Amino acid sequence: MKWPAKHAARRRGRREPMLGVVVPAYGVEHWLPEALDSLLSSSHRALDVVVVDDGSPDASGEIAEEYAARDDRVRVVHTDNGGLGAARNVGTALVRGDYLAFLDSDDVVPAAAYATLVGELERSGSDFATGSILRWEAPPPAGAGLHEPPWMHRLHRPAREGITAREHPEILGDVFAWNKVFRRSFWDGAGLAWPEGVRYEDQPTTTRAYLAGRFDVLPAVVYHWRIRTDGTSITQQRSSLQDLADRWETKRLSLAAVREYDDPSVSAVFLDRVLAGDLHRYFTGIPGCDDAWWELLVAGVLELWGERSLVHSGLPPVHRLVGWLVEQDRRSDAAAVMAWFARLDGPAPQEERDGVRLLGVPLEVLDPTGVDPDALAIRAHERA
Known part of the structure; x- marks a missing residue:
């Protein structure tokens, strides 16, 4: 679909539009050079890069200054440590450009990524564009190497132009800040900013962006997301009480924005398929968790899904069952x-009862008596 551009496409021969890129840096001296090398090698040359040294305890700030001395497209600002959201907001206030992007300092951007995203926006006139990603893990057997997550592949195909959240509500599951380019006038006009003092700050802001604008969805891979294994990244700290509290807060903020949007079909998809999508990562922490973490897990699940139940969600069958058990406060x-x-x-094994496929959980693991049959059911398209 061709959406009439609010902003006339630039005529051939005019200047390359400026892209402002914000790069927060904290404790990334081992990865920052590769991130900045990839950025500065971009085929889109008109860049204004602001690296925010977020009170980093290592040499990240000095490395950034070395790049600024060699390339006048790079500037560095040094701040007290305020966290990722605050660093992004500082950089956003300083960076110049017709368009705005964010690069995490331990990742890599492919050479053609920004040219692809900016070029699409110049042609379509949309408010922002999002592309697919590759997870960059350790090679097998320890990891999966460089690969496109199946759910990202699905969300970004087919290509779509000038659409709204009503037309593709599942795209709200692409919560990342860094695989997108925003029109700067849209970002400012919508009053977008990153939450501060909380982890998982991407989702509330990207959710608001999807709900506020028209956007393009591209199948092109525009980002390589490094999965660190040294225990220092946020996504490796899910067993902490603060991590879970932050996750609930950002989910709460995101759901509030969707409810304010007031579209029942978007709300249903968001609650069942998007908001529930990462709960399995927390359910793996249930064995061995402490009392406070369990109580917070139960409270958050009941707050967000208590009126509907996770048995209706898009979680895999075993995790739907566990979600129901969490709702019932059945910790053991x-x-x-x-x-x-x-x-x-x-x-997981399965069994058939009265023509319905059910999880075949051994009796010594779980007595099915008193368990909601919907919590054990396997849907027609699913494996266990």
Whole structure:
């Protein structure tokens, strides 16, 4: 679909539009050079790069200054440590450009990525564009190497232009800040900013962007997301109480924005498929968790899904069952199911009862008496 551009496309021969890129840096001296090298090698040459040294305890600030001395497209600002959201906001206030992007300082941007995203926006006139990503893990057998997550592949195909959240509500599951380019006038006009003092700050802001504008969805890979294994990245700290509290807060903020949007179909998809999508990562922490973490897990699940239940969500079958057990505050049963599932080499066994496929959880793991049949059901398109 061709959406009439609010902003006339630039005529051939005019200057290359300026792209402002904000690069927060904290404790990334090992990865920052590769990130900045990839950025400055971009085929889109008109860049204004602001590196925000967020009170980094290592040499990240000095490395950034070395790049600024060699390339006049790079500027560095040094701040007290305020966290990722605050660093992004500082950089956004300083960076110049017709368009705005964010690069995390331990990742890599492919050479053609920004040219692809900016070129699409110049042609379409949309408010922002988002592309697919590759997860950059350790090579097998320790990791999966460089690969496109299947859910990102699905969300970004087919290509779409000038659409709204109503037309593709599942795209709200692409919560990342860094695989997008925003028209700067849209960013400012919509009053967008990153939450500060909380982790997982991407989702509330990208959710508001999807709800506020028209956007393009591209199948092109525009970002390489490094999955660190040294224990220092935010996504490796899910077992902490503060991590879970932050996750609930950002989910709460995102859901509030969707409810304010007031479209029942978007709300249903968001609650069942988007907001629930990462809960399985927390359910793996149930065996061995402490009392306070469990109580917070139960409270958050009941707050967000208590009126509907996770049995209706898009979680895989075993995690829907565990979600129901969490709702019922059945800690020992939830822990037993997750420990059993972790020991399996493949999909969970299944059984058929009265023509309905159900999870075949052994009786010594979970007595099905008193369990909602919907919590055990396997849908027609699913493996266990």
